[in-house]
Amino acid sequence: MKSSITHGVKILSTGSAVPHFSLNNQTISEIVQTSDEWISTRTGIKERRLLTGSHQSVIDLAILASRKALDKISMDPSQIDLIILATSSPNDLFGSASQIQFKIGAVNAVAFDLTAACSGFVLGIVTASQFIRSGTYCNILVIGADVLSKWVDWSDRSTCILFGDAAGAAILQSCSDIENSILNFQLNTDGYYSSHLSIPYQDNDKPHAFLNLHQGSFKYLYMNGREVYKFAVSQVPLSILKCLNSLNMSVNDINWLLLHQANERILNAVAEKLSISRDKIIANLSKYGNTSAASIPLALDEALQESKIVDNDIVVIAGFGAGLTWGTIIVRWKEFTLG
Structure with a gap:
């Protein structure tokens, strides 16, 4: 039975990871009609990191960020009780958190994905905090990771100039109310207003001949x-x-x-x-x-x-x-x- 005592929550450690490949504004201007000045003055962005290569995914960045957070406090992954992966670009539509759980050796952790795009890490921290305050779990790894370069239309200058790939992680731990952070x-x-920012699903034009079932794919x-x-x-x-x-x-x-x-x-x-x-x-x-x-x-x-x-x-x-x-x-x- 879990304790009915309300616990405090502290952020014990953080870690982050970015891809090696950097794409600056000058190079983007060779892909679409834009310029370094146009991008910089309207967004403040000078460059972004992209995850290149056919065998790289959001999991690789998430694992690296997680291991950095664990290493900073010399925590064994087996001490993690729960992993929350906030992402809108999993490499598996069923979820990617379980793959991270396996690959970092967090053998005792429950793991699930949370989809809330740019708000995902905030919702992940709040969700983790509720599990800790209730006494359900003690150590929780929250990861925010996205590789939206895989979902950007690189001929659309209104979006391709904005997005980059990265991962960040935080380890939250139960503590006394005095230590609560x-x-x-x-x-x-x-x-x-959901249509203002989305990666929409679109049915194909030809349904299954017998079932009249439309199958499609996600757009940019x-x-x-x-x-x-x-x-x-x-x-x-x-x-x-x-x-x-x-x-x-x-x-x-x-x-x-x-x-x-x-x-x-x-x-x-x-x-x-x-x-x-x-x-x-x-x-x-x-x-x-x-x-x-x-x-x-x-x-x-x-x-x-x-x-x-x-x-x-x-x-x-x-x-x-x-x-x-x-x-x-x-x-x-x-x-x-x-x-």
Whole structure:
């Protein structure tokens, strides 16, 4: 029987991985009609990493990010109780988390995929937190990983300039309320606008002769950039304020703002609406582009490696994207310690 005591949650370790191949704006301008200046001024992106080769998949990046997170704290994979893989580009439509579980040797872990695109890592952290708070699991590996280069139409300059491939991972652990670092969260979905950002399924034109059954395939990624921008800039600040208010905290308490790395204009507009200095924005999309579910854990891991985030900093994390979904997590950062 599981304990009825509510537990705290701390982020014990992080890790990240990106492909070796880098595609800069100049090279993209040789593929579609665009330029480095056009891309940079509208998105803030200078280059992105792509997973090339026929035998590479999202699993390879997720495994590398996971092993880095485990190695930082010398944790044996058998100590992991649950693996949540947030991805919208699995290499198996039935899910990829179980393959990661096997390949990293997490023999005691339950594993499942979570599909929420660019909001996936935030939803993964929240889901993991609920399992820990209830006492169901103690150590949970949350991975955000996507290889949207496989789903981008490389003749469509409105989308091919934006996306890159990456993976990021975090290990969450049960702790006392005093050590608790996940202070609160706030989540939203509005499916009315789901068509603005999607990889839609399309039936073929010729049904099965006997069954009248249509079978098809998924199309390329589609995005209505103007509407997604309007949605993010209007809804993300409201989500952040609501989450802060629930904790009796204010914008002045924020040390770092870590948003999904979609577009530099969105990052700056959200910060401006909240009256937060741009110096407090954690951003790395100039190097990697929009890596979907990987963007937040990748940026978090880099910020920690650069010692930007220190003990007791308040970090506001917000994801937004397809669904349309969006959400906020308020974190009081705690230095890595084994429980």
